[in-house]
Amino acid sequence: MKDVFRVQRMWRPRAKLRRRYDVVIVGGGAHGLATAYYLAKTHGITDVAVLEKSYIGSGAAGRNTTIIRANYRTPQGAEFYKESLRLYEGLSVELDFNLLFSQQGHLTLAHSDRGLITATERAEVNQLLGIDSRLVYPDEIAGLCPEINLSQDATWPIVGALYHPPGGIIRHDAVVWGYARGADRGGVEIHPYTEVTGIERSNGRVTGVRTNRGEVEADVVISCTAGWSTLVCDLAGVPLPITTHILQAFVTEPIKPFLDVIIVSSQMHVYISQTDRGEILIGAEIEPYTTYKGQSTFPFVEYSARHTLELFPQLEPVKVLRQWTGLCDLSPDYSPILGETEVENFHVSAGWGTYGFKAAPIVGTTLAELVATGRTPKLIAPFALERFYTDTLVSELAAAAVSH
């Protein structure tokens, strides 16, 4: 309690950039900071610099819609995110920072028998792997979310849903700050407003980076730059099979508690939750075109509003407060690209599509382990960049896009 009264610095003031570090992490988002944190805490590797071109958490970590879940379709994905969810559950205590993790449950609606098939498949995979996930039908949905429109007269009547009780929402900025504080206390240096402009190699091995604040030598360089992965990896001569798209979201003005479960409808490309502040947070599927232009579009709010009101007609008078856009790296199979590359000691966390934030703790743990031991942890082996050469893709996409 005394912490409440005392003003404590979260991290040290910005310092001078040194000329050499053991490990340089490009990207001060959730993945980069988590990796730095676990490097210091678990492995005692503290000569680490996190370089961020803007402020920490300025990219996808601060723009996502904060949903945490593990009910993935592929066994590889489900096992990976199961571990991530477990780490998230203990993260507030671990970081001694309340991340406001609200495990209110997650419902992925099915509006057709095709939707039910996908839901069934996920439930079955999840159950075999010990993830709390099951099919529910309208009767039970009514109990879990009495506000939702279950009428059969709806354009897309709800025929069932995949229910994932431990799924939840979290305060995304707090995750970034919590990891940043933990990393800083562990001795890691965090350098905001430090942009990497080149990656140095010699004999197929990474040797350092160039930045707008000078050159830095490093034994290991890790790229954690969702949205800009292809550009950063290009600097290292590592081509990635990734396209970059925008993903949009908006919040409404705060209202009193209305919705206590996360609702996703992939048929209608909309997902809806209510934050602890009372805002209704609404997002959609990624835009189909590739761009780096982070300008919000109006058709997005229009169709998202229309679909939201199909599910919750009561929200008609609620007002949209703010819309924004983030970048998503999309890989061909909708699964991430994680771990080693053909350039020795240059590791990558990329291709997260719309799933990156959910993976921050497990990415941090596994990448830190990779750096510390030189071996790829089993959990992330299926997501190696190499899979695009060996054709061992991990299809998270199913037939229809099922994200968030």
Add this chain to the structure above:
Amino acid sequence: MRLGPRPGERIDRSDEVTFTFRGKPVKAFGGDTIGSALFASGQRIFSRSFKYHRPRGLLCCSGHCPNCMMTVDGEPNVRVCVEPVREGARVKPQNVRWWLNWDLMAVTDKIGGPFTPVGFYYRTMIRPRRAWPLFERFLRSAAGLGRVDKHAGRKRRFDTENRHVDVLVIGGGRSGVEAARQAQIRGEDVVLVDEGPEPVERLGFPVLWPARAIGIYEGNLVPVEAGSTLVRFRAKHIVVATGALEQPLLFPGNDLVGVMLPGGARRMIELWSLRPGRRAVVLAGDDRALALAGELEAAGTEVVRVVDLRREQLREIEAWGRYGRLESVSLDGETIACDLLLASGARQPAYSLLAQAGARVEYDAKRGIFVPADLPDGIEAVGAVTGRVGRVAVTPATFNGASRTDKCFACICEDVTDKDMKRAIAEGFDSLELAKRYTTVTMGPCQGKLCHLPSIRLYARETETDEATIGTTTARPPWAPVSLGLLAGRPHEPAKRTSMHDRHKDLGARMMWTGAWRRPHSYGDPEAEAKVVHDSLGLIDVSTLGKLLVRGPDAAAFLERLYPNRFADLKVDRIRYGVLGTDGGRVMDDGTIARLDEELFYVTTTSTGANTVIEWFDWWNAVWGFGVETTNVTGALAAVNLAGPNSRELLGRLTDLDVSNEALKYLDAKRAQVAGVPCLVLRIGFVGELGYELHFPSPHAEYLWDTLLGEGADLGIRPFGLEAQRILRLEKQHILVGQDTDSESNPLEAGMPWLVKWEKDDFVGKWALEHVRERGPREQLVGFELAEGLGSVPAEGGQIVVDGKPGGRVTSARWSPQLGRPIGLAWVPSRLAHEGAEITIKMNGGFEQGRVRLKPFFDPDGGQLRS
């Protein structure tokens, strides 16, 4: 406190309107807003603040600040200061426990302050972990403003309109009106929109009022909220004349009821003839505010002190009050009793729309404001929004808090105090974007209109930098909150219906969605329908198939290169099955391709894949530069499948075409009149029995459907739906793309290696498929069956378990009435993909054994189809 009639007032004193506030009637005049009428009735406290539940009163009277938000007729967060009165409206305060003047939650202000500094929730309630859900429930219930009626449906009707204009002027002040007038003189098609509350001078050009531009989006799209209509403007030229916004001063007690922005008080007098207070002190930051003193006197308010902040720097301002209402103000130690304190810093250009459109925002140190720069093409700014109007003056400091008796609010929406901001900086949130996210300053309902500049100032001062270095945060749409109802427009989702739709309805079909199509699931008894196809004759509407004509000298070469199998050697009047692949060799769609003549092919696609296939064809046609034209005839043609042993008999009765097995072989395509309708007759067999697909112009659909059912009555004909078709195709192990395949399936592993013609020079995806061939199959799509006695069917999506782990999956499964057992298709590891292999399926909460079957369950050699 209504004044006597005044010239120019908006109210109509002959028009009495009554609404209720907390159930009690309130009298108002036409032209009043709910806010002005409540003020006239003596109400001074209009809301309780977000965090500390402090009493708040009218501040801006322009619909921008959060102070007057109430619930009106069930609609939460209504800014009543600009909401016109309506007869019988029910108005209620919100975010209050008990009553506006006695809010139980106000305890958070009195004693909670020290315990709840900025970000307190990040540092507390962490342990024990189990207790967090309880804390959270409390936090959630304390947060939020208005309440939504959980049981309400959609109530209002909203419409959408599209308008194209030469010039759209946003803002109806002097500069906006002048810009519109000039455009009109130039002969341009101009519309002016203004959000009010002041009326706009009308000079002959069209004016939308009150109407609010929501944003400026790409392509000069400006959505405008005009009552219940959303007008989407596309303008060649946009003139932004949104003016400037008065910025509050920061001093202790700056949120007391009675502290107002000068413009708010002016509107009260001018529009609604209200006396804003009895004794006023004016702290003016510009000439407009200075001029208000005279107006106040005329309205009967005693002006006890006027300070021109540009000439006289005050070191210390402090407002005092009781029960949240202003009683006095102390200026550099001199205490003055007053119930109205009009205070403002400089006016900040309302540049949000310009910034959204892509303009840069820079700090003008001389004027002490942020101004727009580098406007994008087609967008112009005029008047006060440019920040370059009026004389340059020393900007008064917005921050004058020194004495620490009461809170000093930087952001009234979110109850962020100067102390909170300082604390955030001290904790290390040393950039404005970080501080915004930590303190939530500028993230409330006013969108930063009243707190952006003051918070930047405060930041500059605390971090000992300047405003230019700190910069602004990104301006995000919408300009002002806009309801989901307006954005959604009328509830409308497109659904496609076939030209036989009503016949299915008449026959009592249960309809279902397939993509955007509505199709009959069944007509009551799918298993019986499947049986009829095997025993006699069935009829199904397959109009939803995508249908394309591919025409041109290169048509054969084009298809040859697109598909993994051969089409160049396909003879005229013959049909071949084709699977379309991606560059990655993945299955994308499937269908039949009939060659109608040398240069003309008729391609069918899956029901949901038509658009993708057309785009795919057009893409490659453009890439390769072939002489090919593709025409989508999906809607123009209807189609039915006539299937069953009696289908030849019925077809023969209705056409002159020789339908004998010799003349119309399996996979023949013939054009013929059937019952007088010009048809393309395709002899194919998706459902496994002898059958003919008839494709014909849609207008004849009901006639042909009726004729086939009528003429086939004695042959036992019966319509069948999608469900029966699924059973039948599964008996043949015919796949459904998208159900039996996913985004990574390739034809080699999906049980169709015979389809891939390696000897072809090239085809889309060949390279990738060669890789698959090299590495060998890993998992394969196979048929499977369960023991005869087993009544239940595995779930589609169910898992094949190998060593206790997910090892494969069931993609399709049905009970086959023909075979008397459950059958299906499943992906299994390659080592299990051989005839008779045992597989373990997770079902019924346990596990069942199935057996792999590689050949079709029904008519494995296709004899039935060919006979």
